[in-house]
Amino acid sequence: MEEDIRPELFAVGMKADCAQEALDCLAELLYRQGLVRESFAEAVKARERRYSTGLAFPEMGIAIPHADAEHVIRPGLAVGILKEPVEFRHMGMPEVSVEAGLIFMLAIRDEEEQPEYLANLLDVFQTEGNLTKLASCRSAEEAAGCLKRLLQTTGQCDKGGGEE
Amino acid sequence: MKKILLVCGSGLYTSRALSQRVSKALDDRGLRGTYEITLGKAADAGEESGDFDLCITTTTLDGECACPVVNGASFLLGRDIRQTMDRIVEILMGDGENLQDTEESPEKNAQYSQNDSDE
Numbered sequence: 180m181e182e183d184i185r186p187e188l189f190a191v192g193m194k195a196d197c198a199q200e201a202l203d204c205l206a207e208l209l210y211r212q213g214l215v216r217e218s219f220a221e222a223v224k225a226r227e228r229r230y231s232t233g234l235a236f237p238e239m240g241i242a243i244p245h246a247d248a249e250h251v252i253r254p255g256l257a258v259g260i261l262k263e264p265v266e267f268r269h270m271g272m273p274e275v276s277v278e279a280g281l282i283f284m285l286a287i288r289d290e291e292e293q294p295e296y297l298a299n300l301l302d303v304f305q306t307e308g309n310l311t312k313l314a315s316c317r318s319a320e321e322a323a324g325c326l327k328r329l330l331q332t333t334g335q336c337d338k339g340g341g342e343e
Numbered sequence: 344m345k346k347i348l349l350v351c352g353s354g355l356y357t358s359r360a361l362s363q364r365v366s367k368a369l370d371d372r373g374l375r376g377t378y379e380i381t382l383g384k385a386a387d388a389g390e391e392s393g394d395f396d397l398c399i400t401t402t403t404l405d406g407e408c409a410c411p412v413v414n415g416a417s418f419l420l421g422r423d424i425r426q427t428m429d430r431i432v433e434i435l436m437g438d439g440e441n442l443q444d445t446e447e448s449p450e451k452n453a454q455y456s457q458n459d460s461d462e
Binding site: 271 | 351352353356357359360363364385400401402403415416419420421422
């Protein structure tokens with residue numbers, strides 16, 4: 180996980196006028212890091228139109244856009260912390276609008292080789308306070324460190340252990 | 344054995360991430376060992392649904408489903424899971440067994456436990 184969650188894949192204080200623009204920006208980060216093919220950006224936007232990925236958590240709306248495996252080279256995650264939220268449609272309920280302040284763009288290759296930290300993301304989202312904590316980070320370094328800590332804490336909870 | 348089809352848009356991320364949660368919730372209702380979950384994608388759900396007792400989906404389905412469909416959004420959001428589970432249990436136990444409404448905690452639901460095979 181250490182090397183997978185790195186500042187180069189975080190866009191902090193991201194300015195986007197719409198979801199499409201935010202998706203382009205994050206896809207570009209994944210592309211520059213060699214995690215996805217050039218076709219990924221279009222694929223992720225097309226998929227979002229068909230299967231929207233907004234999630235309205237009580238503390239904040241987020242989105243978890245992704246694309247089919249053929250556009251992905253290596254699994255990974257790009258995170259956008261937006262200056263102003265952009266509008267997504269809710270997963271499974273396209274009639275519901277979600278103002279997303281955080282976007283987690285997932286590069287997923289295959290269910291077999293899906294890294295554990297990607298599966299654990301949902302636990303991070305569902306624990307109140309985590310999204311606010313992440314959204315308040317001021318730099319990519321800080322945000323990457325914050326998400327790593329949140330994932331570690333979540334992992335430890337699962338095993339029934341924990342620090343302190 | 345009840346067969347559950349769990350689908351999301353691409354069958355890659357969301358359905359997989361939810362699979363454990365759904366299993367845990369079913370086990371908490373005492374259904375361990377009585378069901379199996381198959382992951383799939385929304386586009387294929389209509390076609391495959393004939394082989395299943397229930398389809399849990401996180402997205403809108405393209406076609407008609409031959410089995411009952413339940414929206415799984417509550418598992419994603421970690422909210423209103425009890426209502427969703429009530430519906431799921433109702434469908435799975437549909438013929439015959441009469442499960443009461445389960446207001447309380449999972450511990451209380453454990454009393455419904457009827458098949459505790461370890462897997």
